[in-house]
Amino acid sequence: MFRRSHVALVAACAVFAACGSESNDDADKGADTNKAAEGGGGGDPIKIGFLSDCEGAFGSFFEPTASGANLALIKYAGAKPAGEKPTDGVTGATIAGKPVEIVGYGCADDTADKAIEETRRLMEQEDADVLIGPLSGDEGIAVANYAKEHPDKTFVNGIAGAQDSTLKVQAPNFFRFHPDGAQWSAGLGDYAYNELGWKNAAIIGDDYSFPYTSLAGFVAEFCAIGGQIPKRVWAPLGEEDYSSYISQIPEDVDGLYVGIGGSGLISFIKQYEEQRGRVDTERMLGNVFWDDPLVLKEVGKSLVGGVTSAMTAADSDSPEVAAYIQGLKDNYGDEIAGAGPSVFTYGYYTGMTALIKALEAVGGDVADQSKLQAELAKTTLSGDEAPWGDVKLDSNRQAVSNVFLKKIVEDTTGDGVPDVQTFARVNEVDQTFNGAFSADTPAPDRDNPKCEAGEAPPWVGKAEDVSFAKK
Amino acid sequence: MNPIVSTKRFSWPALIVVVALAAIAPLLVSDFFLNSILTKALWLGIAAASLIFLAAYAGMVSLGQVGIYGIAGMAYANLVLADGGAGAAWNPYLALIGALVIATVVGLGFGWIAARSEGIYFLMITLAFSVLVYYFFSQVTGLSGFGGINSVDLPGVVGSPETDPVPRYFLTLVVAVLVFLGLGALSRTAFGLGMQGVRDEPARMRALGFDVTRHRTLAFGVAAFVAGVAGVLSVFYNTRITPGSINLAQTIDVLIVAVIGGLYRLEGAWVGALTYALIDNYSREWVPEVGNVLGPARFNTLIGVLFLIIVLASPGGLIGIWDSLMAKVRTPRRAPAPKPVPQTIE
Secondary structure, three states, X not given: OOOHHHHHHHHHHHHHHHHHHHHHHHHHHHHHHHHHHXXXXXXXXXXXXXXEEOOOOOHHHHHHHHHHXXXXXXXXXXXXXXXXXXXXXXXXXXXXXXXXXXXXXXXXXXXXXXXXXXXXXXXXXXXXXXXXXXXXXXXXXXXXXXXXXOOOOEEEOOOOOOOHHHHOOOOOOEEEOOOOOOHHHOOHHHHHHHHOOOOEEEEEEEOOHHHHHHHHHHHHHHHHOOOEEEEEEEEOOOOOOOHHHHOOOOOOOOEEEEEOOHHHHHHHHHHHHHHHOOOXXXXXXXXXXXXXHHHXXXXXXXXXXXXXXXXXXXXXXXXXXXXXXXXXHHHHHHXXXXXXXXXXXXXXXXXXXXXXXXXXXXXXXXXXXHHHHHHHHHOOEOHXXXXXXXXXXOOOOEEEEEEEEEEEEOOOOOOOOOEEEEEEEEEEEXXXXXXXXXXXXXXXXXXOOOOOOOOOOOOOOOOEEOOOOOO | OOHHHHOOOOOHHHHHHHHHHHHHHHHHOOHHHXXXXXXXXXXXXXXXXXXXXXXXXXXXXXXXHHHHHHHHHHHHHHHOOOEOOOOOOOOHHHHHHHHHHHHHXXXXXXXXXXOOOOHHHHHHHHXXXXXXXXXXXHHOHHXXXXXXXXXXXXXXXXXXXOOOOHHHHHHHHHHHHHXXXXXXXXXXXXXXXXXXXXXXXXXXXXXXXXXXXXXXXXXXXXXXXXHHHHHHXXXXXXXXXXXXXXXXXXXXXXXXXXXXXXXXXXXXXXXHHHHHHHHHHHHHHHOOOEOOOEOOOOHHHHHHHHHHHHHHHOOOHHHHHHHHHHHHHOOOOOOOOOXXXXXXXX
C-alpha cells in the first residue's frame, strides 16, 4: 500500500508531466504560427537566425551587432526597424519577393557551449534556414563545427575572428566575409621591418587565444621577410601588475609588438612608463586594442606616435562610409552609430549583406541550400556593401580584404583625447599569409608560429598610402 | 544529526513513475526539448548530485566538482579521435574508462589534501582547484586545442546524436538513475553511516577510532567518480569541450543547480538541473522587457533572484519547499516530531 506521501509524489510527477507536455504544446504552437506566417506572406518566408553575445565579456556589443545585421536588411531588403532598439527586430523585409523573418536574436555569453545551445535553439526549435553569427573566437569554431554536421543549412559568421573556423574546420556551408584575427595584423610586420628598420622585435600579449592569433599575424609576416623574434612574453589574462613582465622585455631589441587588451593595456602602459621612463612609441606597435576609445582617453597621450592596424578606419572620409554611418544614425540614433566603425557592427553588416545578395541571386530558395552555398562562395562585396574595402572569398570561404595601418597622433579636435590617423591601406590580405598558415600548421599559441624566414606575403612593400581628411 | 538526510528514504513508486515518464518522454516532446532540456538536465543533475552527495552526507560543500568533471571531459576528448587536443584515437569505451580512472585518481589525490580542511577553507581550496584546472586547460593548448576540442568521437551506443538524439538521452537517463540509486545505497552502508557520523561529530568519531581523514578522502573520491561520469556525459552532450565549458561560471552554475534543487537531498540535483535548464532556455523568449532591469538578456539576473529566494525562503531548495508543503498537508497521526532544521555547513 502506498503511503500518502507516495500518492502526493505521484501527483507531483503527474503535474510535472503535464508541464512537460505543455512546453511541448508551446513548441508546436510556435510551429503553427510559423506556418500561418508562411500562408500569409508571398510564399514561404526565409527564416534567419541571429546569434551574438548579450552576456559575458562582449555582452555590451549585443545591440551594435544587431544594428549591423538589421542595417543590411534595411538597405538591401526593404526592411523597417520594428522598434528603437536593434533587437526589437525589423518588419517588411523581402528577398526575391519572399518575406524574411528573423526568428530570434540569439544571446550567448562568449563560451562555445552556450553558443551551440543558442544555435540549436535558433536552428532546431525556431527552425531558421540560415544563421548569422557568432561574435567571438571559440564560439566561431564551435558553430563552424556545428555547420559541418548540418550541411543542409547555411552559416555566415558574425565577427568571430579565430583563424581555425575557416582555415581548419573548412565546413563547406560556413562563410566569413571579414578578415580573421591574424589578418587584422597584416602590414605591421612589413612596416616594422621596411619602414622602421627593425631587425628583431619582442612581443608581449595576454595569454589566451585572441592575442595568440593577433600576434601570429605579425610574427608570420615580420619573420618571413627576415625579422627575428628573440622573446615572447605572455601575461595571464586579467593581470593588473605587469611589472614583472615588463622587466622580461629585453632592452636590446629594435621594437616591441604589444598585444595586451582592455583595462590590462591601460595598466601596462602606465607601468611601462614608470619602469622605463617613457613609452617609446617609435619602438612600439600595437594590435587592434590600441585605438579603443577608452584606452585613448586614459593613456592616449603616452601612446602618441604608436602604430596599429585594423579592418576598419573610423576617420575614413569616403562617401560609402559616411552613408553607412548615416544609415545607422537614421535608424538607431547616435549611440549605435558611434559603434558603427567597430568591427562588431561592421562584421555583421557585411555578413548579412552578402547573405541578402546571394539569396537574391538564387531567388530566395532555401529548400535546397546547395545553390545558396555555391552562390555565397562566389559573392563579392564592394562600394556601399563593404564601405571599408572590397571583399571576396578564398577557397576556404574566408574573406580576402584589406586592412588599414593607423597612427595615434596629437589631438586636433580639441577634446583632449589623441586622434587616430589612418595612413596606409594593405590590400588583398589573405588568411594564409602566403602559406605560413594552412590546415596542417599548428594553431597559434605561446610558441607558434615559429619565426621562420620564407616567402613574403604578396602585400609586403605594396601598402598604399591613404590620407583621410581630418574629421 | 540531520534527519532530513539520513533517515528519509526515497519512495520507490515515485521513482518508478518519474523514470517511466522520462522513458516515454521521447514520444511526447520534440527532439529539441529532449536534447536541450531533458538530456542537459540529466547530466547537469549528475554533476550536481556529486556535489549534493558530499554536502549532504559528508558535510563538505565542494566547488571542485566542475574541475573534476573538466578533467574527465578533457581526458576523454583527448583520448579519442577529435579535432584539436592530443587526438590519441583510442577506442571510445577504453577512453571512457581511462577518463573515469583519471578523474577518480585525481579526485582521491586532491581529496586527500582537501579533506584536512573544513567549512569555508574547504570551499576555498576546492574553488582554487577548479580555477587551476580551468587555467591549466586554457593555457596548455596542446591538450585543449585552440578553442577547445571539437567533433569528439562518441561510443557506438550513443549513435549519431545529430540525427537521432534518443540513444544518448536513454544512456544519460540510465546513468542518472544508477547514480541516484548507487549514491543512495552507499549512504546506507557502514561507510555511508560512518561518513554521516564524521559530518556531525568528527571529534567523537575520531575518539571512536574512525579515521576521519580517510573517510572524507574516500567520500571525495566517490564524488569525483560521479563528477567524472557527468564530465564524460557533458562531452557526449556537447560533442565538444572547451576551456569555457569548465570555467568559473560553470563552477558556480553547478552550485546554483544544487542549491535550487536542495542541498540536502539527492533528488534535488535533478529538480534543480531541470529548473535551471528550463529557465536558461525559455527565459530568452518569455521574459518581458522591463526597462534595463529585466529582459531576455537577463538570464543571470533571473537565476540569481531565484537563488536568493530559495536561500532565504527554503534552505532545503525546491525539494525542501515540497517537503514542508507535504508536512502541512498531512494530518499528524501522532504528536508531530520537532521540525528538523537543515544543518548549515560551517
